[in-house]
Amino acid sequence: MNEFNEYVREVFSIAGDIVIRSMMGGYLVYLNGKLIGDIGDNELFLKRTSTSDRLLADSELRYPYEGSKTLMYVFDRFEDTALVLELLNGMYAELPEKKTVKAKRER
Numbered sequence: 001m002n003e004f005n006e007y008v009r010e011v012f013s014i015a016g017d018i019v020i021r022s023m024m025g026g027y028l029v030y031l032n033g034k035l036i037g038d039i040g041d042n043e044l045f046l047k048r049t050s051t052s053d054r055l056l057a058d059s060e061l062r063y064p065y066e067g068s069k070t071l072m073y074v075f076d077r078f079e080d081t082a083l084v085l086e087l088l089n090g091m092y093a094e095l096p097e098k099k100t101v102k103a104k105r106e107r
Contacts, residue, residue, distance in 0.1 A: 051090025
């Protein structure tokens with residue numbers, strides 16, 4: 001894991017358990033088991049929710065990787081602890097629960 005990913009994990013851990021997983025040349029960022037964003041080329045992209053739309057209205061919206069169909073916020077205000085906490089708590093409440101995968105039955 002690179003230095004930027006560790007920095008994101010350290011700053012965002014004020015809101016809960018942060019897990020960063022390697023995926024398709026980038027990284028997925030989870031808060032308490034819910035996917036909240038992506039990291040690519042040392043930039044953090046956060047999903048759009050009502051909370052992120054309200055708190056990050058002045059932030060840039062971009063696609064996190066080539067071929068993506070989902071616009072996400074580019075986040076760079078790591079030093080604003082109050083914003084990070086309000087943003088992540090709001091996003092967590094609004095994002096859907098993790099889908100459980102049903103085990104295949106033997107025949």
